[in-house]
Amino acid sequence: MKQKSKNYVILGLLLFGITLLLWNCTLEEDVLEPEKMDFNNVKTVSFKDAIALFISKSEKIKKRNAYARNTEDVLEIDPDWNTLEHNEIAYTNAQLTTANSEINRNGEYSSELYFINVNNYIRNVVFTIWKDEIDSEGNVMNGRVFFNDLEGKFIDGYIIENGIFTKRYVIQPQAQQASFLSLFFFQSISTEGDCWNTDTLGEFDGGVLEEVIITGNPGGESNNDDTNGPGHSDSYNWYYSSGPGGSGYSGYINGATTSIGLPTGVGSLSSGQISSAAAAILIASPVNPDEDGNCPEGYVFNPTTEQCDPICTTGGKVYNTSTETCECPEGTVEDREGNCVAKPCEGDPVRNPEIVSSGTSGKKGGTFGCTRKQSNKICAGIRGDKKHNGLDINAPINQNAFAMYSGTISSIRNTFSPGQYKKDSYGNYVIITTIVDGNTYNIKYNHLNTVSVSAGQPISAGDIIGLTGNTGNANPPKSKVTPHIHLQVYNSNWSQSLDPADFLNTKFDSNYNTINYDCQ
Amino acid sequence: MIVNKNHITKKLSLLILMIFNYSCIAQVNKINSNESTINSISYLGNNVSFVIQDFDQPNTIEDYYYEIEDVMSKKYIYNDILFYIIDDTVDSFEITGGNYLFTNNNIKIGDNIQNLNSFYPISFANKNSEALYLDFNDIDMHIIISYNSFNNLIDKIAIYSY
Numbered sequence: 001m002k003q004k005s006k007n008y009v010i011l012g013l014l015l016f017g018i019t020l021l022l023w024n025c026t027l028e029e030d031v032l033e034p035e036k037m038d039f040n041n042v043k044t045v046s047f048k049d050a051i052a053l054f055i056s057k058s059e060k061i062k063k064r065n066a067y068a069r070n071t072e073d074v075l076e077i078d079p080d081w082n083t084l085e086h087n088e089i090a091y092t093n094a095q096l097t098t099a100n101s102e103i104n105r106n107g108e109y110s111s112e113l114y115f116i117n118v119n120n121y122i123r124n125v126v127f128t129i130w131k132d133e134i135d136s137e138g139n140v141m142n143g144r145v146f147f148n149d150l151e152g153k154f155i156d157g158y159i160i161e162n163g164i165f166t167k168r169y170v171i172q173p174q175a176q177q178a179s180f181l182s183l184f185f186f187q188s189i190s191t192e193g194d195c196w197n198t199d200t201l202g203e204f205d206g207g208v209l210e211e212v213i214i215t216g217n218p219g220g221e222s223n224n225d226d227t228n229g230p231g232h233s234d235s236y237n238w239y240y241s242s243g244p245g246g247s248g249y250s251g252y253i254n255g256a257t258t259s260i261g262l263p264t265g266v267g268s269l270s271s272g273q274i275s276s277a278a279a280a281i282l283i284a285s286p287v288n289p290d291e292d293g294n295c296p297e298g299y300v301f302n303p304t305t306e307q308c309d310p311i312c313t314t315g316g317k318v319y320n321t322s323t324e325t326c327e328c329p330e331g332t333v334e335d336r337e338g339n340c341v342a343k344p345c346e347g348d349p350v351r352n353p354e355i356v357s358s359g360t361s362g363k364k365g366g367t368f369g370c371t372r373k374q375s376n377k378i379c380a381g382i383r384g385d386k387k388h389n390g391l392d393i394n395a396p397i398n399q400n401a402f403a404m405y406s407g408t409i410s411s412i413r414n415t416f417s418p419g420q421y422k423k424d425s426y427g428n429y430v431i432i433t434t435i436v437d438g439n440t441y442n443i444k445y446n447h448l449n450t451v452s453v454s455a456g457q458p459i460s461a462g463d464i465i466g467l468t469g470n471t472g473n474a475n476p477p478k479s480k481v482t483p484h485i486h487l488q489v490y491n492s493n494w495s496q497s498l499d500p501a502d503f504l505n506t507k508f509d510s511n512y513n514t515i516n517y518d519c520q
Numbered sequence: 521m522i523v524n525k526n527h528i529t530k531k532l533s534l535l536i537l538m539i540f541n542y543s544c545i546a547q548v549n550k551i552n553s554n555e556s557t558i559n560s561i562s563y564l565g566n567n568v569s570f571v572i573q574d575f576d577q578p579n580t581i582e583d584y585y586y587e588i589e590d591v592m593s594k595k596y597i598y599n600d601i602l603f604y605i606i607d608d609t610v611d612s613f614e615i616t617g618g619n620y621l622f623t624n625n626n627i628k629i630g631d632n633i634q635n636l637n638s639f640y641p642i643s644f645a646n647k648n649s650e651a652l653y654l655d656f657n658d659i660d661m662h663i664i665i666s667y668n669s670f671n672n673l674i675d676k677i678a679i680y681s682y
Contacts, residue, residue, distance in 0.1 A: 358682040359660040360550070365682065372660040374681070375553055375565030376609035386660065389588070423604070424586040424593075424681070473588065476680040478651035478666050 041310070041326070042094040043117040045124075047084045050097045050115040053122050054079060057150050075152035076104040077126060079113050089116075101126065108134070119310035121287070121298040125149060315339035333462055335400055336452060343462035347404050347505030349393060349445060349485055350468070355512045356392040356484040363512035366392035366484075368499040390446070390488040391500040395468035397483050401445055403465050404503065407434030409457045410442065416471035418449035421479075426486065427471025432459055433492075436503060440492035443503070447474040447486050548662075549640040550655045551623065556663065556679065558620050563603070563610045564679065565659075571596060571603055571610060578603075600629070612661065614678040622677050631674045633667040 045053075058077070079101040086095035097115040103126065111128040125147045133142040146157040287299050287308040295301050295308035302309045302321060309319040312326030315338045320327045328340035335341050344351040358365030358372060365372045365388060370379035372386040379385035395401065398418070411431040420427070426446040430453060433442050449469025453459060470483045487500040501508065507515045554562045563570055578596040586593050586606065593611060596603040600617020603610050615622060618629040625639045636652055637644040643652050654663040666676040 359655055359662055360657055361660050365660050372682075374659045374661065376606070376611060423584070424588045426587055473681065476664060476678070477676075478648075478664055479662075479680065480648065480653065481662075481680075481682065 041119045042092050043120075044086060044095040045097045045115040045117050045122050047081075047097065049117075049122065050084065050099070050113075050124070051081060053115065053124065054113065054150070057124075061151055075126075075148070075150070077111075077113070077150060078102040103128065107131075119298050119312075121296055121310070123287070126152075333402075333464060335464055341400055341464075344402050345505040346461045347503060349402055349404050349487060350395050350399065352514065353504065353506045354394040354514050355508060356394045356482045358388070358392065367508075367512060368497075368501060389497050390444075390486045391504075392484040393487055395483055395485045397469055398449055399468045400464045401430075401448055401466050401468050401485060403432055403459045403461055403463045404443060405432070405434040405436055406460045407432045407443075407458075409453045409455050409459055409465075412451045412453060412455055414451040414466075418467075418469055418471065419475050420471050421475045421477060422472055423476075425472035427474065428466070428469070430465045432465070441498070441503070442490040442492070442494060443500075444488040444490070445485050446488065447472050447484065547646050548643040548653045548655050550657045551663075552657050553659045553661075555623055556656075557623055558601070558613070558615070560621070560624065563613065566610055568596070568603070568605045568608050568610060571605075575601070612679040612681070614676065616676050627665070627674065627677065629674055629677070633665070633672045633674055636665065 054077075079099045081099055083098075083100040085098055087098055089096050094116065099113045101111050101113050103109075103111050108131040109128050111126060113124060114127055115122055115124040117123075126149070127145075127147055129143060129145045131143045144157060287296060287310075289295050289301055289306075289308055293301065298311055299308035300311050300319075301307075302319075305321055309321060310326065312319055314326070315334065316328070316332070317326035317334075317340055318329050328334045331343055332340040333343050342351060344353070355363045355366040357363050361372050368388060368391050370382065370385040371388050373384055374386040375384055377384065377386035379387045409430060410433040411429075413426075413429050416422070416428045426444075428448040428451050429444055429446045430448065430451055431442055431444045433440065435441075445465060447468075447470055448466040449471060451466040453463075453465045459465065468483060468485055470481065474481055474483060474486070489498040489500045489503050490496065491498065509515050553564050556562065556564050559574070561570065561574060575596075575598055578598050580595075580597040582595040582597065584593045584595050584604065585591075589606070591606055594605045596605055599619075600615065601620055602614045602616075604612045615629060621628050623639075625636075627636065627639075633644075633647070633652060640652065640654060643654055647653070649669045650666060652665045652667070654665070656662065661679055661681050664676075664678050664680060665674055666678075667674045
């Protein structure tokens with residue numbers, strides 16, 4: 001029975017894949033990646049924790065149901081813990097924990113419990129596929145796929161019609177307080193006044209299912225077999241994203257491998273791909289507060305969405321309900337340790353920039369121009385003056401160096417190890433080509449210990465480009481030269497070097513001391 | 521009584537001034553560039569012909585690119601001493617052997633770093649476990665006198681730009 005049901009699941013999702021593959025023919029130019037998904041805080045749930053969670057939840061549900069008027073509504077789940085296993089899912093090393101289960105419903109179905117840890121909170125669902133009509137080979141012609149919680153509350157669901165996944169269940173606002181029973185069984189479809197309504201994929205007014213897009217699977221091998229027709233590959237992904245006013249979550253289902261030699265669009269879904277689909281829904285779905293309005297541990301109530309948003313536990317991030325990810329708040333940027341650090345003002349490479357003294361010329365020697373002294377040099381016709389082609393900005397070792405302006409990384413050098421000395425050398429550097437007031441400039445950040453950007457990469461003002469340091473001539477052996485960024489600005493064709501002080505947000509007085517630290 | 525008060529005030533002012541100078545301005549001693557002599561001859565900033573005259577032809581001459589100044593220099597390499605030459609003038613040098621007396625204080629490789637206490641007390645007080653530093657009064661360069669922390673003996677004298 002279980003094996004047979006499992007086959008139905010596979011077949012159903014196979015048909016699902018067919019639909020989506022066909023969709024690819026018209027949407028393949030509008031390819032998107034599941035970038036909204038945040039897999040950083042996704043972890044595998046151990047068998048022990050899965051069982052413990054289920055028992056704990058079941059006990060609470062039983063207590064609540066003890067006062068229920070109609071006990072027939074109560075969903076009973078009977079997991080087979082001997083079938084516990086971990087299944088690989090896409091885009092993360094975390095695995096989905098699954099166990100077959102029976103539920104107190106009659107009919108042809110296959111049901112499993114799914115568990116996964118998101119933001120240190122274990123999410124779990126009951127995944128069930130119902131067959132309403134099968135063909136002579138037992139394949140599902142009409143059916144329904146549901147994701148429910150342990151009490152039977154609806155999380156997500158799809159309709160299969162004539163072997164194709166045609167519709168997705170959408171919660172109508174007035175149905176929010178409805179009995180779980182009607183939600184779970186979904187007795188009538190698209191009937192006005194019902195708890196549930198459906199919309200055809202891609203034609204959602206309610207905005208829940210904005211688009212379904214099939215993308216080439218980066219891990220799959222492309223199929224150039226002409227018999228499959230153009231535009232088809234051996235494997236593909238699909239995902240959906242929520243539209244304005246939607247339920248506020250998004251997800252994707254990864255992977256569906258077409259069968260080479262079969263008619264165009266025919267495909268199948270492995271159990272691993274099903275797991276990925278379920279994991280995506282688990283990871284992305286909102287967490288609702290309990291009847292008292294309390295959110296589970298690790299979540300905080302969002303009065304705007306009336307859902308529980310994850311508490312971002314690392315690096316000072318905050319939850320962005322639009323992108324559904326933990327992000328650094330305004331005015332900060334994520335460093336390479338994942339912490340949010342304050343950006344400097346636009347136009348400054350570090351916070352609170354100060355000019356570094358260069359010896360007998362003091363801070364003047366750290367500025368641009370004929371500002372230094374050296375007996376064997378001539379600058380602007382004056383013997384003994386030496387040109388300093390840049391501005392030395394104080395920067396303690398291994399602090400973040402920031403892009404002063406948005407632009408493109410035009411060149412880097414990262415061949416120096418941190419602190420490595422070389423006489424009269426700039427050490428590691430980053431060059432950003434940028435436009436300021438309509439003119440193109442090249443801004444060069446020298447003596448960095450490390451470089452964290454690549455040539456050709458676009459960059460925004462305030463992005464971290466590397467760590468400050470003293471590579472090149474900034475660190476003579478056993479020296480104690482003040483670590484600094486030797487900042488240079490050139491015009492677009494590098495024919496003229498310009499005073500970087502003119503490009504800094506921070507200004508300096510006649511004694512070369514910082515005038516203002518604030519962003520103006 | 522009034523005289524005593526003025527006397528105390530003057531002493532305190534002088535003390536504060538000394539502390540200020542010592543802690544905020546003069547972390548290191550300074551010398552003039554023409555004091556950075558080798559065997560009593562000043563080479564820094566002077567023509568390379570003086571080097572050839574006194575040291576003869578170098579063992580090796582190597583090309584070296586000064587990236588920051590975007591010029592080619594030449595390294596005149598002798599036994600235990602190296603000169604960087606730009607446009608036929610001495611840009612800097614490094615002493616690593618004991619045959620050369622640096623400054624009129626006759627500092628040489630192998631001397632005990634303690635000997636510099638009397639010449640450069642501020643720099644000596646602020647030296648670290650590896651080196652003592654001197655600045656110049658007239659040019660934006662500095663001198664690093666390195667020493668071995670196990671035996672306190674000077675092992676390198678070099679001039680660097682900022």
